[in-house]
Amino acid sequence: MTTESLPDYPAAVLAAARAAELAGRLPAPTAEVLGDVFPYEADLTVVPLEPPVLPEPDRADLTAESCGSCRRQDSDFLWTSEHFRLAGITSRMRLGVHGFMLWTRQHGDLTELAEPAVAELGPVLVAVERAITEAIDGVGRVHLIRWGDGSAHLHWWFLARPVGLLQLRGTGLTGWLDVLPPLPDEVAAAGAAAVADRLAAG
Numbered sequence: 001m002t003t004e005s006l007p008d009y010p011a012a013v014l015a016a017a018r019a020a021e022l023a024g025r026l027p028a029p030t031a032e033v034l035g036d037v038f039p040y041e042a043d044l045t046v047v048p049l050e051p052p053v054l055p056e057p058d059r060a061d062l063t064a065e066s067c068g069s070c071r072r073q074d075s076d077f078l079w080t081s082e083h084f085r086l087a088g089i090t091s092r093m094r095l096g097v098h099g100f101m102l103w104t105r106q107h108g109d110l111t112e113l114a115e116p117a118v119a120e121l122g123p124v125l126v127a128v129e130r131a132i133t134e135a136i137d138g139v140g141r142v143h144l145i146r147w148g149d150g151s152a153h154l155h156w157w158f159l160a161r162p163v164g165l166l167q168l169r170g171t172g173l174t175g176w177l178d179v180l181p182p183l184p185d186e187v188a189a190a191g192a193a194a195v196a197d198r199l200a201a202g
Contacts, residue, residue: 006052017049024048037172039179059152064107069153077103078196083117084124086199088192096180097173098136098160098191102128107153110146127199128158135194138163143173160191 006014020026028044061067069085077085083106089099102124106114113121129142140163146156159177161168168176 006054010052014049014052021049035172037167037169037175039167039172039175059150061107061151061153067107067151067153069103069151069155070107078192079199081120081124083114083120086128086195088188088195094177094182095159096177096183097162097168098132098139098183098188100128100132100158100192100195102156102158104154109148109152109154113154125156128195131195131198132158132160135198136160136191140164141169143170145174 017026025048026046028046031041061069064070072085074080074085077087078100079086083104085103085105087101087103089095089101093099104113104117106112106117125144129144132142133139139160141161143159143161144156145159146154148154159173161173
């Protein structure tokens with residue numbers, strides 16, 4: 001696929017990347033660019049930026065009938081409301097910090113969210129973050145993330161950075177998640193139960 005056949009935005013990104021390449025690869029970022037939150041210090045090699053793929057492949061859980069989240073019962077979640085359901089993240093996902101996922105009951109993406117759920121969204125996001133910071137001792141900051149390239153069922157990640165671990169600040173936390181061992185099951189379970197209790201208390 002040529003740059004000329006792409007929409008303007010991805011074409012501009014790709015053209016800038018190709019212009020910056022050296023021997024077919026983008027140069028690795030310097031230590032100054034990486035700052036003090038990147039979990040690696042060895043020399044890095046940037047993988048080649050592959051050509052665009054259009055049309056893009058389907059995401060997982062594309063329909064309500066095929067969606068794993070839609071099939072789950074309320075009893076599988078830590079907390080539920082009329083429009084949202086909160087789940088803890090288990091050790092099988094190899095997450096090294098306390099993590100939670102907020103799912104909409106309605107299957108679909110953010111632009112498809114019904115107005116009653118839109119009205120509840122802000123208060124729910126605030127309530128979940130407040131519950132995490134108040135119920136789990138030692139949370140320095142809660143990172144709220146929505147990527148959207150995996151499941152087609154709208155969800156948000158809440159990742160609790162342990163207080164004092166400054167290398168896990170900001171976007172550096174996502175890099176450290178590939179390095180940190182999973183949070184022990186008993187620690188994750190205790191944190192999840194505490195957050196559920198705090199939300200239930202209102």
